[in-house]
Amino acid sequence: MILMLAGTSDARELAMMIRQAGYRVTATVVTDHAAEQLRSAGIRTYVGRLAASRLAELAKAEGAKAIVDASHPFAEEASKNAMQAAADSGLPYIRYERQSSAIASDKVTFVDSYGEAADLAAEKGGVVMLTTGSKTLDIFAARLLGRPNVKVIARMLPRKDNFDKCERLGFSQEQIVMMQGPFTKELDRALYRHFGVTVVVTKESGKVGFVDEKIAAAEELGIDVIVIRRPRLSYGIVHHDFAGVLAALKQHAPLPLA
Numbered sequence: 001m002i003l004m005l006a007g008t009s010d011a012r013e014l015a016m017m018i019r020q021a022g023y024r025v026t027a028t029v030v031t032d033h034a035a036e037q038l039r040s041a042g043i044r045t046y047v048g049r050l051a052a053s054r055l056a057e058l059a060k061a062e063g064a065k066a067i068v069d070a071s072h073p074f075a076e077e078a079s080k081n082a083m084q085a086a087a088d089s090g091l092p093y094i095r096y097e098r099q100s101s102a103i104a105s106d107k108v109t110f111v112d113s114y115g116e117a118a119d120l121a122a123e124k125g126g127v128v129m130l131t132t133g134s135k136t137l138d139i140f141a142a143r144l145l146g147r148p149n150v151k152v153i154a155r156m157l158p159r160k161d162n163f164d165k166c167e168r169l170g171f172s173q174e175q176i177v178m179m180q181g182p183f184t185k186e187l188d189r190a191l192y193r194h195f196g197v198t199v200v201v202t203k204e205s206g207k208v209g210f211v212d213e214k215i216a217a218a219e220e221l222g223i224d225v226i227v228i229r230r231p232r233l234s235y236g237i238v239h240h241d242f243a244g245v246l247a248a249l250k251q252h253a254p255l256p257l258a
Contacts, residue, residue, distance in 0.1 A: 001026055002249065003055070003064040003091075005082055006038065010098055011070030014242050016041050018068070021246055022255050026062045028055070031159075049078065055085035064089070065253035068245060069235075070096040074203055076231040083235070092252035095235040096245050100204060105215060108225045110204075117201050117226045118143040124224060125149035126198030129191070131214060132228065134162040140201070141169040153177060153195050183210050188217035201226045 001024040006015045012027075015038060019025045026044045029035050035045045046058065059067060067089075069082040079095070086093035111117045114136045121128045122143055130140055134156045144152045154171055156162050158178035166176050177191065192200070200218050204227055205211050211227070218225045237252075239245045 001062050001064050002066055002068055002253065003059045003062060004028070004068040005071040005075075005078055006034065007071040007075055007078065008098070011096065012037055012041075014068075014070055014096055014245060015043055017242050018246065018249065019043060021249070023249065023253075026058070026064070028058075050081065052081040052084035052088065055081055056088045059085060059089045059091060064091060066092040066094060066249060068094045068096060068249070070245075073097055073205055073230045074228075076233065079233055079235070092248075093236055094245055094248045094252065095238040096242075097235070097238055097240060098205075099240045100230070105219050105225070107219050107223065108215060108227055110227050110229055112229050114139045114228060115143070117228050120226055121199050121201055122147060122150060124199050127151045127153065127196050128199045128201060129153045129155060129195065129197045131155050131200060131202045133157070134159075134165050137165060138169060141171070145170050151175070153197065155179065155191070181210060183213060185213040185217045188214050189220060192217060192221055192223060197221075197223055199224045199226065201228070203228045204230045 002018055004015050004025055004027045006012050006027040006029055012034065015025050015027050027038050028046045028050055030049055032047060035047045038045045067082055067086045069079050071078040083093050109120065111120060118140045128144060128150055130152065137154060144150050153175055154166060155177040158180055163178065200214060200223055202211055202214050202225065215225050237248055239248060
């Protein structure tokens with residue numbers, strides 16, 4: 001059995017491919033929506049952010065032969081927990097990380113943290129659209145809300161807990177956009193125009209995260225983009241495609257001979 005952290009749409013595709021290769025797969029995800037997608041494909045799934053000790057317990061209980069970490073590029077804590085669980089369990093750790101986008105534009109500024117992104121957005125002023133999700137929304141709320149030169153628009157997944165968080169942090173309904181992706185360049189451009197956006201804040205999530213589309217739409221409209229760089233972790237075994245992960249599994253957790 002392969003224990004897998006499947007935090008993204010491409011990770012769920014990989015989980016199904018590993019299963020088709022002949023492995024049993026048990027996956028952990030953080031939303032019920034993701035769990036439903038995997039369970040409908042016959043993959044045993046647990047919902048929740050699991051600490052390293054709990055991941056190790058789960059690996060032992062399920063008889064895991066390896067841990068595949070296909071969590072989001074910004075799920076730094078999840079990756080650290082997976083690496084620790086693998087080390088504690090004596091299991092191979094294999095990281096799948098989607099390829100970064102090749103971003104080259106004079107409208108783009110890279111920063112290393114959410115706080116730095118918020119400070120730069122405050123400095124630029126105008127209408128700031130956040131496309132960084134709800135997890136770090138409090139950082140932006142503390143540094144942007146209430147500034148006379150800044151209007152903030154927060155775009156995120158349409159979930160009740162996200163709306164509740166926005167309300168708790170002081171966002172008005174006019175400042176909240178809740179939509180399920182994927183987002184095309186045309187849709188991004190229409191949203192930017194509708195809200196009069198002058199600054200977009202996003203993360204270096206890769207092509208699968210539709211960062212290219214956000215930036216292309218912003219570039220066409222002359223909008224500044226602030227991109228938060230990925231966390232830099234020392235993963236060990238890392239692959240940027242499904243074939244590499246499957247080859248690593250064959251090497252480190254081979255299937256029993258028929």
